[in-house]
Amino acid sequence: MKTLNINSPLTDEQIEELSCGDYVLITGTIYSARDAAHKRMYEALEKGEELPFDIKGITVYYMGPTPPRPGNVIGSAGPTTSGRMDKYTPLLLSRGIKAMIGKGKRSEKVTEAMIENHCVYMAAVGGAGALLSKSITSSEVIAYDDLGTEAVRRMEVKDFPAVVAIDCRGNCIYK
Amino acid sequence: MREITCKKITAAVKELCIEAAYYLPEDMKESLRRMEENEEHALGKKVLGDLLKNLEIAEKDMIPICQDTGMAVFFIELGQDVHITGGDLEEAVNRGVAEGYNEGYLRKSVVKDPLERENTKDNTPAIIHLKMVPGEGFKITLAPKGFGSENMSRVIMLKPADGYEGIKKAVVDTIISAGANACPPMFVGVGIGGDFELCALMAKHALTLEEQDMEHAPEYARRLAEEIKEEANRSGIGPAGLGGGSTVTGVRIETYPTHIAGLPVGVNICCHANRHASKEI
Numbered sequence: 104m105k106t107l108n109i110n111s112p113l114t115d116e117q118i119e120e121l122s123c124g125d126y127v128l129i130t131g132t133i134y135s136a137r138d139a140a141h142k143r144m145y146e147a148l149e150k151g152e153e154l155p156f157d158i159k160g161i162t163v164y165y166m167g168p169t170p171p172r173p174g175n176v177i178g179s180a181g182p183t184t185s186g187r188m189d190k191y192t193p194l195l196l197s198r199g200i201k202a203m204i205g206k207g208k209r210s211e212k213v214t215e216a217m218i219e220n221h222c223v224y225m226a227a228v229g230g231a232g233a234l235l236s237k238s239i240t241s242s243e244v245i246a247y248d249d250l251g252t253e254a255v256r257r258m259e260v261k262d263f264p265a266v267v268a269i270d271c272r273g274n275c276i277y278k
Numbered sequence: 279m280r281e282i283t284c285k286k287i288t289a290a291v292k293e294l295c296i297e298a299a300y301y302l303p304e305d306m307k308e309s310l311r312r313m314e315e316n317e318e319h320a321l322g323k324k325v326l327g328d329l330l331k332n333l334e335i336a337e338k339d340m341i342p343i344c345q346d347t348g349m350a351v352f353f354i355e356l357g358q359d360v361h362i363t364g365g366d367l368e369e370a371v372n373r374g375v376a377e378g379y380n381e382g383y384l385r386k387s388v389v390k391d392p393l394e395r396e397n398t399k400d401n402t403p404a405i406i407h408l409k410m411v412p413g414e415g416f417k418i419t420l421a422p423k424g425f426g427s428e429n430m431s432r433v434i435m436l437k438p439a440d441g442y443e444g445i446k447k448a449v450v451d452t453i454i455s456a457g458a459n460a461c462p463p464m465f466v467g468v469g470i471g472g473d474f475e476l477c478a479l480m481a482k483h484a485l486t487l488e489e490q491d492m493e494h495a496p497e498y499a500r501r502l503a504e505e506i507k508e509e510a511n512r513s514g515i516g517p518a519g520l521g522g523g524s525t526v527t528g529v530r531i532e533t534y535p536t537h538i539a540g541l542p543v544g545v546n547i548c549c550h551a552n553r554h555a556s557k558e559i
């Protein structure tokens with residue numbers, strides 16, 4: 104089991120280095136977005152509107168946390184099923200999202216878009232939300248506040264554990 | 279006739295919501311520990327270790343086991359000699375859910391309408407399955423259900439000729455297609471017989487059973503549960519779907535008489551976070 108320390112946002116060279124099955128510890132900035140936020144981003148882009156934040160080069164985490172207890176930066180914060188985002192993903196990758204964190208398989212279309220746009224998809228352990236929350240050092244809602252748990256958050260993470268599930272060449276761990 | 283106030287019911291529901299989100303039942307924890315000891319796949323073993331650590335952190339630091347604290351599903355056994363006072367039962371349960379999810383720092387995951395999808399912001403309404411039983415008891419069980427695994431569940435209307443092997447195949451296929459989405463190692467509830475909706479309801483209820491509860495099930499059901507587990511664990515899906523021999527921690531089966539023309543099978547997939555809690559009032 105190869106372990107790599109990587110920084111987010113990821114550089115193209117970093118993405119190139121990652122292979123399906125690698126264990127990674129992510130440090131840097133990531134953004135949470137799940138079903139409702141994806142739908143909004145997608146519809147805005149389709150209409151030719153600007154997004155409320157810049158998605159160029161970012162890492163997106165499919166996650167909607169529990170509310171934090173006073174004194175904590177975030178509540179339980181594990182991945183949700185990525186497949187529900189598949190419909191929206193190819194467009195978002197073509198507009199700049201470089202890395203995704205979630206759980207479970209992706210569609211053929213997503214894999215093709217990943218190869219085309221040189222992206223990586225990583226899996227975090229589903230159901231380990233309490234443990235994963237310990238790697239999140241700050242969290243701030245930056246868009247779609249009305250969506251509650253589904254709002255977009257900018258988060259700083261330190262040594263956030265994940266496994267490369269689909270690399271930029273399209274190799275998939277679930278196959 | 280025994281009287282139970284709605285206030286008491288609300289208070290019990292609130293406590294159950296909080297308890298279930300932070301503390302996994304001991305038998306679930308034990309089966310995870312056993313799987314971790316026996317897992318040979320390096321990454322699979324690491325994931326299981328993380329899941330055990332996750333449970334410790336949840337209890338110690340009061341962070342929910344999983345961020346999907348679920349839709350609140352209740353099984354209520356209401357004694358027919360009980361009189362509920364001071365309001366209506368459904369409202370009392372929903373008030374308890376709202377209080378528990380708010381005060382327990384749990385996620386509000388319910389939308390008002392399946393298409394318009396506006397969040398109700400207090401995790402209500404709950405789903406309540408009420409059963410009248412003889413006597414003066416009142417037992418309430420909460421099984422909060424996350425939808426990563428719920429989405430992978432199925433009802434299959436088999437033919438009587440499909441028999442034992444047909445059921446086994448249908449359940450194993452459902453488990454395999456659930457894969458990583460259901461946060462394996464999974465826990466699987468199966469309902470065999472009844473009709474379309476009852477087999478699904480039995481499958482859900484089966485998730486709340488402990489191993490010894492299966493002693494009352496027919497002999498074939500216990501054998502089937504074992505064989506499904508063994509076959510699923512040979513699939514290679516493994517913890518978090520990243521590979522290994524620990525795909526299913528347990529299978530529970532309930533059965534009911536059915537029609538001469540049918541063999542309904544419900545498969546309710548649950549993740550390793552098979553949360554539930556019970557109280558008697």
Ligand code: SF4
Nearest residue numbers: 230344424426461549
């Ligand atoms: S399937 Fe279970 S463990 Fe996985 S995210 Fe949903 S509730 Fe949590």
